[in-house]
Amino acid sequence: MNFSFFNPAFLYTLPLVFIPVLIHLFSVKKSRVQKFPEIKFIKLAVKQTLIKIRLRQLLLLLLRILMIIIIILVFSRPVIHLIKNNPGGSEKPQTLCLLLDNSYSLGAVFKNSSSFERGKEACLKLLASLKESDSVSFALMSNRVKPLTKGFTSDLAATAEQIKNANLSFNTTSVAAGLNYGYSELKQSPGSKKQIIVVTDLALHGFNNEFKLFKDYDRNVNLIFVDVSEKASNLALAGLTASSPASEEPVKISFTVENYSDTKYLKTPVSLVMNKVKAAYGFIDSYPGKKSVKNLYFSPEKKETETGYVRLEAGDALAADNIAYVTARAPEKSRVLLVDGDLKIAQFQNETFFLKLALNPEERFFGEVIATVCVPGELGGKNLFDFKAVFLCNVESFTPLIAAKLKEYLGEGGNLVYFLGDRINAKDYSKLEPELFPAFISGSEEGLFRMDPANTSVNHPVFRQTFAVELAKAGFYRHYNLAPKKNSFAVSSFTNGAPFMLENKGIKGKQGKVVIFPFPADREWSDFPMRPAYLPFVQELAKYLTENTGKEDTASIFVGETFKRTFSPAETPVKLELTVPNGAPVVYIPKNNVFEFAGTVTPGIYTLQYSNKKGERKTESFAVNLDVLSGESDFKKQDQEGIKRALPESTSFFLIKDYKNIASEVLVLLRGKELTRPLIILLLLLFTFEGILSLRRFL
Amino acid sequence: MGKYFEPAELVKFSGLFVIAKTVVNGFFAGLHPGAKKGASSDFAEHREYAPGDELKRLDWKVLGKTDRYYIKEYREESTLNCNILLDCSASMDYASGQISKFKYAVYLAAVLSYLLSKQHDKAGLTAFNTKTMEALPPKAGKAHLTLLLDSLEKLKPVGATGVAGVLKETISRVKGKGIYILISDLYGEQAEIIKQARLLAAGKNEVIIFQVLDHEEINFSFKEPQTFEGLEDIETIPALPDMIQEEYKKILREFTDGYKNAFHGFGIDYVLLSTKTPLEEALVHYLARRARVGK
Incomplete structure (x- = not known):
């Protein structure tokens, strides 16, 4: 806080404060001689009131000095500056970086006007x-900053036009992003009085991230x-997901x-519109x-993608987050390859019989996994990339080509x-590369073994859904002894401590999972396939292995995120058309089998159309939604x-709560507040006080 | 007659009675009830006849009605000796208005003397400063009154105050019992004055003290800064009256209350008079109070 003066020349009259001092020191009032019968009482009274008299005189002296100081100050017109680093009085030009928050929460309507309109x-x-000598830069601020002026300009009329034409975005707030922009803009400005003015709704989550990391932070900027x-x-509607447990449902x-x-x-009405028809x-x-969860159901029309939205009919302040878009794909079946190393004439004697049954129980249940069975000799001719997992059941060994x-x-x-069954060549297996087979096989053990639930990672997705207790009931008469290599670990063990299930670890990049069981999948060494736990165990294992296999989950992204679609080489189109909500199709050419689109500025359904190399016309859709759970709707x-906590220490900042008086309040901050009026009031009070003190027997 | 006695004033005071507090021996004379009973026109009570009583005092009417012998008894009227002690020191010469304390005191003394004379009491005067300046022994009669008033007229306030000394001297001269009226501003050694006044009252004398102070002495309402000079000494003190007024009044109140409390309970009547208090009012107030005490 510092001061400046409109008429500093008056300060040279400050020595006038010595006038009352001189008067007090040298004025001797001539008093009349008064005869009085008895002066001993007067003497006593004078003695007893002497301290009070002195105090009163001192107080009067101070009052009079103060009054002269204030009179001089009134004439010199002092101005108080509430913000620091504001040198050179109040007349120097200001450099302002004006940031208007245009995140979607500013769309909140109160008494027929939105926060954004009030901000504008x-x-x-x-x-x-502002004065003509001031320069200003204007930008719209959300998690993406959109400058609307080119650097700093003194053309205030053009800037005003830009402000009038500014639009609300569907982005979330990031004050840090705005300030970062402001600091770097101001760094390039030569002015000495630099301020960043952020017009915002002060959304709490907007202050969350990376506040201490401003690149061009300058503590002299207010x-x-x-x-x-x-x-x-x-x-607000949030967390919209479409799921289908099976294709028929x-x-x-x-x-x-x-x-x-x-x-x-x-009883807020909520409706689901799918393919432009009200579905539920x-x-x-x-x-x-609190949050409330709700499910709505609809029967798909067997389209490639079904698109639609959920709308909440609530009369709340912000309408933008009452709608959320969704795409629903027909459930995609996962394909797995079962390689049977011990194929028999009787189907039920096959190595993979129980496995296949458990993975896809055909007529009895609807399965999500399609299992294909082949013999080891067919492996060379199979396109493994068509399958999400390959089950190698009792396969004797692998040729280098197959490996x-x-x-x-x-x-x-x-x-x-x-x-692993009785047909495998343990030595060949142990010699395989650790990535391919991350274990050593050191003989086998016979007896009666069971899985040890106490020695099992129950947090592992496979065991989380399966009752480990049920699994423990299965009896194993024989198993191989596995010793994990460096890149694997035992997920579960037998009661004798030998690994029951081994899995690779430290997976890099796209590399897939490797799971080893030291026993075959059939009844040869155990009664496991006959146990009730077998089916859910195999189902969970398949689910665990087939989920998230490298393909982007692009069904729904947030506004501002980049949409990315990776095509397989066989499917990559030469060109594709993207239709944004309420827009016409635009042609794009994918690069390196990848199509990326960053212009997801509006929530809605985006449609992608292309012809693959086989000449088939494909249509895909993805939904772009507001990032409600970021806290923007709160x-x-x-x-x-x-x-104060969010900003770096020693940052000088001010909060103006009354936006209606922004001009006067900001002006007070920028140019200071003239103190003449309060000083005159103070002077009048002092005059009154001095009058009372000097005229009346006050003390 | 002196200038102090306007006929109107004479009429005004003739309706009131100075009533002595203590009973003096002797007979009734005038309006003061005596302690002794005897032959007088003021009936007191009946008493049974005893051999040796004078027959002329027998109540014949009672004898006629009841056949019993009763003697009628009467109050004896007494003659009151009243000494007026008048302070004539220089401090009494102070006047903030038209009338000085001294003049006021002289008027009071004259009125009292006249009143006493009218009641056929004996009035004496002792004028003093540090010593006795004028002394007239208590006597009755118009001639004495004239002498007394003439003396009063000739008095001038001068010199220091010696109230205590004069009281002491008075005590040594006391013969018989009487009323002593002290009119003074009571400046001086307060403890000594109180002591002597109490001694005077202890001899079954009735002591009445009028403390006469100027209106300004009591209120101290000077405005401008003043240098105060004593009337009885040459010391001076500069002061801002408005600043010390409250303190001064407090001190003076303590001084007058000192007398009031000290005299209360010793048979001494104390009255504080300002020179602005109408003389008549002061006397009326005082005499009325005196009458109540006597009943």
């Missing part, structure tokens, strides 16, 4: 109060936050409704600060499962203390 109004008012938010309640659209308000909303509707109750093929498959995200505000 505030910016215009501020601009109108930050002024202007709060344009009003108290409002909001409901209706698709389940599940979502949550977040209530970011102080009031409860009961329902009602949802939501309570303050290389398996290694390539593994390297590209394929998964391998070994079931109108909780950051307070003064929170801002």
